[in-house]
Amino acid sequence: xxKMKKILAVGACFCxxxxxxxxxxxxxxxxxxxxxxxxxxxxxxxxxxQADASGETGAPEGSSSDLSFAFCTNTLNNTFQxxxxxxxxxxxxxxxxxxxxxxxxxxxxxxxxxxxxxAVSGYDAVFIIPVDSAGITAGLAEIKDAGIPIFNVDTAVxxxxxxxxxxxxxxxxxxxxxxxxxxxxxxxxPDGGKIAVLDFPSNESCVDRVNGFLAGLGxxxxxxxxxxxxxxxxxxxxxxxxxxxxxxxxxxxxxxFCINDPSALGAAAAIKGENKTGEISVYSIDASPEGxxxxxxxxxxxxxxxxxxxxxxxxxxxxxxxxxxxSNITEKKVYLDSHLVLEEEAKETxxxxx
Numbered sequence: 272x273x274k275m276k277k278i279l280a281v282g283a284c285f286c287x288x289x290x291x292x293x294x295x296x297x298x299x300x301x302x303x304x305x306x307x308x309x310x311x312x313x314x315x316x317x318x319x320x321q322a323d324a325s326g327e328t329g330a331p332e333g334s335s336s337d338l339s340f341a342f343c344t345n346t347l348n349n350t351f352q353x354x355x356x357x358x359x360x361x362x363x364x365x366x367x368x369x370x371x372x373x374x375x376x377x378x379x380x381x382x383x384x385x386x387x388x389x390a391v392s393g394y395d396a397v398f399i400i401p402v403d404s405a406g407i408t409a410g411l412a413e414i415k416d417a418g419i420p421i422f423n424v425d426t427a428v429x430x431x432x433x434x435x436x437x438x439x440x441x442x443x444x445x446x447x448x449x450x451x452x453x454x455x456x457x458x459x460x461p462d463g464g465k466i467a468v469l470d471f472p473s474n475e476s477c478v479d480r481v482n483g484f485l486a487g488l489g490x491x492x493x494x495x496x497x498x499x500x501x502x503x504x505x506x507x508x509x510x511x512x513x514x515x516x517x518x519x520x521x522x523x524x525x526x527x528f529c530i531n532d533p534s535a536l537g538a539a540a541a542i543k544g545e546n547k548t549g550e551i552s553v554y555s556i557d558a559s560p561e562g563x564x565x566x567x568x569x570x571x572x573x574x575x576x577x578x579x580x581x582x583x584x585x586x587x588x589x590x591x592x593x594x595x596x597x598s599n600i601t602e603k604k605v606y607l608d609s610h611l612v613l614e615e616e617a618k619e620t621x622x623x624x625x
Contacts, residue, residue: 338594339369340587341394343385345402345426347374350559351579352400354624355424358583359398366591379403386410390417396590398422398583405429411436420593422586425579433603438593440604441586442476448556448575448609449480449530453487455573455611456495456526456554463494464525467517469503469510469534477505477530480556484528498524503534510537518545526552532562532574539570556609558625563617575609579624582607 342359344352356372363370373389375381379402389397390413397419401407404426411432414421420438427433427440456466468484471477488495499517503510510529514537518524527542529535535555542551555562558576565571585607592598612625 336367336369338366338395339371339393340396340398340590341389341392342370342372342398343382343389343400344372344374345382345400346377347372348376351425351577351624355398355400355579355583358580359587362584362587375402377402379406383407383410387413390414390419394419395594396420396422398424398586398590399428400424400426401428408432408436420590422590424582424586427604437603439586439589439600439602441582441589442604442606443577443579443582444606444609445476445479445556446483446486447606448577449483449485450487451483451575451609451611452528452554452556452573453484454489455487456484456528456552457488457491459552459572460495460525461491463491463496465496465498465521465523466526466528467498467514467521467524468500469513469527469529469538470500471505471530471534472502474505480530481528484554503529503537505531505534507533507537507540510534511540512537514538514541515545518542518547518551524551526554526572528554530556532557532559532565535571535574536561536565539565543570558612558617560622560624563612563621566612566617567614567621574612576612576625578607578609581625 340359340363342356344356347353347356360370360372362368371394373382373385375385382402383406386399386407387410390410397414399407399411399421401423405428407428411421411428412435415436421436423433423437423440425442427442428437433440468481470481485492498521501513501517503513510533514527518541527535527538529538532555535553535557539553542548542553552572553565553570555565555571555574556577558574562571562574566574585605589598589600593600616625
């Protein structure tokens with residue numbers, strides 16, 4: 272019977288998540304968070320004012336331009352990255368800028384070849400999400416030698432390469448996202464409770480989310496008992512199996528904190544499969560379209576946002592300023608603020624990221 276419940280739960284959730292591997296998913300580094308000390312980002316700028324939503328960035332809408340931009344993503348088989356591609360194309364089209372997106376589909380050698388092509392193709396700026404943060408040094412060097420500014424988005428390359436080659440890195444503040452979720456849980460459970468954490472310790476961004484979450488519990492942290500903390504690998508199927516075992520071993524469990532929406536959807540499926548709906552809460556980070564639907568359906572209690580559209584817009588605007596001679600970039604890393612997505616925003620933006 273338990274096996275049949277698990278099969279039904281997995282099937283239902285995979286229908287929801289076709290094409291989505293959001294947040295820090297699938298064992299690939301994502302750079303959506305920075306280290307913090309005492310709750311403050313260290314040696315990084317934390318941006319609360321986002322880029323101008325109008326997209327007006329130095330050229331009249333619809334006018335032609337001699338500029339050409341390239342986006343070297345790590346994959347387009349993912350709504351997170353494809354939303355960045357869509358926003359960059361939208362902004363380029365609005366400003367008459369030629370735009371190219373190159374998709375290596377998570378293949379490092381393909382990406383290195385694409386970066387070499389970009390270096391000799393005369394682009395005016397390139398936006399990059401690395402397949403391997405430490406593996407694209409040679410490609411970055413070629414582009415830098417060609418005099419093309421590099422805007423590293425979402426997934427940070429290694430610090431040495433940011434210092435040597437990147438013009439700017441733009442990501443989401445992962446620590447802040449976790450902190451917001453922790454604060455919300457502390458409000459929802461003022462007397463504390465038994466909680467489980469589904470983390471992804473091989474990923475720096477996801478570690479930042481967990482650290483932020485624990486800090487967000489604040490003065491109430493001593494009232495919470497973490498009965499399990501396990502690696503869900505940021506994946507629905509892995510998290511579902513772990514969550515089911517955790518629920519069975521801890522019948523008085525109050526809540527899950529999960530580092531991204533796929534992991535949280537796995538936990539939600541396990542809760543449903545074990546007939547614990549309404550008894551165990553789920554707290555997540557991403558606010559993907561699927562995560563927003565889960566919030567509206569009552570499967571998630573709270574979800575903090577990653578902001579891929581804002582990252583695309585911010586980096587695009589900085590590229591335009593730089594090329595117009597209007598920008599003096601003094602900080603190499605910019606982390607855009609997260610926020611809790613409430614019901615109204617979830618309804619208004621259900622089909623999109625933010």
